[in-house]
Amino acid sequence: MKIHDLITSTDELAALCERFASADFVAVDTEFMRESTYWPLLCLVQISDGKEAAAIDPLADGIDLKPLLDLLTDNEDVLKVFHAGGQDVEIIYNLTGRTPHPIFDTQIAMMAISQSEQIGYSNLVETWLGTPIDKGARFTDWSRRPLTDRQLEYAVGDVTYLAKIFPRILKKLIKTDRGVWLNQEMERLADPEHYAQDPGTLWHRIRAPGRNPQVLGRLKALAAWREREAQDKDIPRGRIMRDETLADIASHPPKKQADLAKVRGLSNGWKDNDIGKRLMKVVDGAEPLPGDEMPERKRGAPLGKEGALVADLLKLLLKIRAREIDVAARLLARSDDLEQLAAGVRREIPLLEGWRYEIFGRDALDLVEGKLGFGVENGRLKMTRISEENGPDASADDEIGQDADLPTPDTDESPEQSERA
Numbered sequence: 001m002k003i004h005d006l007i008t009s010t011d012e013l014a015a016l017c018e019r020f021a022s023a024d025f026v027a028v029d030t031e032f033m034r035e036s037t038y039w040p041l042l043c044l045v046q047i048s049d050g051k052e053a054a055a056i057d058p059l060a061d062g063i064d065l066k067p068l069l070d071l072l073t074d075n076e077d078v079l080k081v082f083h084a085g086g087q088d089v090e091i092i093y094n095l096t097g098r099t100p101h102p103i104f105d106t107q108i109a110m111m112a113i114s115q116s117e118q119i120g121y122s123n124l125v126e127t128w129l130g131t132p133i134d135k136g137a138r139f140t141d142w143s144r145r146p147l148t149d150r151q152l153e154y155a156v157g158d159v160t161y162l163a164k165i166f167p168r169i170l171k172k173l174i175k176t177d178r179g180v181w182l183n184q185e186m187e188r189l190a191d192p193e194h195y196a197q198d199p200g201t202l203w204h205r206i207r208a209p210g211r212n213p214q215v216l217g218r219l220k221a222l223a224a225w226r227e228r229e230a231q232d233k234d235i236p237r238g239r240i241m242r243d244e245t246l247a248d249i250a251s252h253p254p255k256k257q258a259d260l261a262k263v264r265g266l267s268n269g270w271k272d273n274d275i276g277k278r279l280m281k282v283v284d285g286a287e288p289l290p291g292d293e294m295p296e297r298k299r300g301a302p303l304g305k306e307g308a309l310v311a312d313l314l315k316l317l318l319k320i321r322a323r324e325i326d327v328a329a330r331l332l333a334r335s336d337d338l339e340q341l342a343a344g345v346r347r348e349i350p351l352l353e354g355w356r357y358e359i360f361g362r363d364a365l366d367l368v369e370g371k372l373g374f375g376v377e378n379g380r381l382k383m384t385r386i387s388e389e390n391g392p393d394a395s396a397d398d399e400i401g402q403d404a405d406l407p408t409p410d411t412d413e414s415p416e417q418s419e420r421a
Contacts (some may be wrong), residue, residue, distance in 0.1 A: 001267035006152060010067070016047075016054055017067040025079040027162035028072065028100070030088045031142040031155055036228045038237065041089050043142035044294035048159040048394075049286055055156050059145065065095070075100040081166045083107050083121050085189065090420070093195040102188040106162065109169050110172075111185075111328035114177040120156065128165045133157070156260040181355055197231075199224035206243045208295060209251045213288035219250035219294075222279075223288035229275065240275075241265065253283045280329050284332065303343050311335075311342040314364055320381065332360045341368055 007013050020026050034040035037157045037281055045056040045068060055230055080100040082088055084107040093099050106124060110116045116123075122133040137154035173179040188194065211216055222364050223246060230237040236413035245265030254260055257280045260270035271274040303311060315338055322329035335373040340349055341364060351361040363383070366372040375382045 001048070001050070001163075002300045003160070004052065004054035006147065007054050007056045008063060010062070010064040013056055013063065013065070014067040016052075016056075017071045019052070020047065020049050020071060021075055021078065023078055024106070025049065025081050025163075025166065026071070027081045027159040027166060028085075029082070029155070029158040029162070030091055032087070032091060033141070034236075036235065038234045038347040039094060040087070040091050041143060042095070043159055044147070044321075045157055046130060046155050046159040048156075048163040050163040053160050053163070054154050057147075059143065069096050073101045076102065079104055079105065081162060083124060083162055084118075089189060090195045093192060097192070099192050099195065101190045103186055104166070104170075104188065104191055106166060106169055108189065109173060109182055110187045110279045112181045113169070113172050113176060113329040114326055115322055115328055117328040117330050124165060128168055131159060131235070133161075133163065138224065152217065178327075185276055185331075197227065199227040202227055206247055209247050213291075215250050215292070216289040218253060218283060218286040219247060220289060221282050221331070222246050225279070225282045230276075235363055237271050246266070247271075249279075249283065254280070256280070303339060307339075310368060311339045312344060316374075317364060317367055317383075318360065325359070333357060333364070338364070341365070362387045 004016070007016060027050075029046045030047075031044040031092060032040040032042050036055070042058045045058060045065075047054060047056065047068070056065075057067060068090065070178050071078065072092055079102050081104045082100075083103050083105065085103070089099050107119055110119050110124065112236050119127075122135060125133055134150075134154060137148075137151045140148075140151055142151070164346050170179075175183070180370050193351065200220065203216075203220040206219060206223060208219065208408050226237055226240045226246060229240050233240075245263060248265070249263060254263065256270045260276050260279070261268045265272070270279070315335065318329050318333055318338065322332060333356065337351050341351070345366075346352065349361075350356055351364060353361070363372055366385075371386055373384045373386055373408075375384050
């Protein structure tokens with residue numbers, strides 16, 4: 001693979017992107033700093049089509065990233081491959097208001113062909129290529145110039161390895177016919193709404209203190225105010241105020257600014273500084289949350305003790321099924337879905353739709369409705385179909401934990417990956 005020198009000019013970048021415009025895919029990674037800022041500072045972009053690779057310096061004098069951003073957001077013929085790409089996509093969205101599309105994330109893809117829910121990049125490389133990664137450069141200051149040879153080697157390695165691994169993962173997905181399982185997850189990753197920072201909706205991310213409209217109205221107003229303060233100052237929102245402090249003020253609003261000195265999590269200076277004045281103005285002007293904005297109550301009846309036991313059995317079934325077919329349990333169902341099923345909900349649950357229903361949902365529903373039971377025979381768990389007329393039907397027993405009837409691993413996979421598959 002041809003490795004280019006660090007690209008620092010628009011002309012070099014445009015020529016590279018013109019070649020990549022006809023590629024089947026490009027592997028993409030970024031290095032950025034955001035510890036002390038609200039907006040992440042993009043320090044480096046790495047890209048490879050499997051034949052050549054380069055690192056691009058966004059901080060170089062006079063460079064225009066437009067050729068690269070157009071390739072990533074406008075060219076629908078080139079698949080953009082990331083690993084755990086949420087923050088990379090967020091940066092591209094912040095720069096353009098658009099997201100890369102079509103998109104493929106190898107961390108998400110591994111959920112469909114292994115039990116790994118959040119496999120790290122170094123583990124991914126070691127699993128598929130048997131190559132250990134030097135992590136020493138990972139936590140360096142990527143904003144400092146000049147970049148060292150070690151930093152550049154580490155950074156470009158991220159996409160050269162990814163460009164080798166992606167075709168193998170794709171081949172495995174095709175072989176196991178599991179590619180369709182990932183469509184919804186990939187589209188969610190590319191959804192611009194996921195990255196839009198609307199200050200008026202960010203209160204949903206804070207643990208709501210009850211369902212009192214006055215309290216929630218203050219929480220919404222305070223969360224929006226904090227976000228705007230953080231954006232204006234370009235500092236992390238937690239540097240303005242922690243979530244716990246925000247929720248406490250929403251629940252127990254101070255009557256006057258001097259009372260802010262008594263709020264846990266705020267310094268004494270809030271009692272007479274300008275930001276404290278702005279905070280009190282928000283508290284005093286907050287309106288009760290309208291009824292149509294109130295958070296939905298959890299669907300279904302309360303679980304109760306018996307329902308909680310049913311949910312536990314569903315989680316056991318999920319764990320066994322995930323191990324049986326070598327897939328991440330979270331891809332099949334989430335705990336909230338199982339609890340809703342145990343509480344009697346039968347609509348708008350992902351595990352009762354599409355491929356999830358065929359792979360897991362049908363058995364989960366049968367377990368809840370008394371058509372499926374657990375048993376132990378010769379030390380192995382078995383699930384038994386139960387006949388309504390004649391009781392347990394031994395002829396319908398399905399052994400749980402048996403080897404899944406899946407295609408054999410590719411011969412070019414590492415021994416560890418072959419053993420997993």
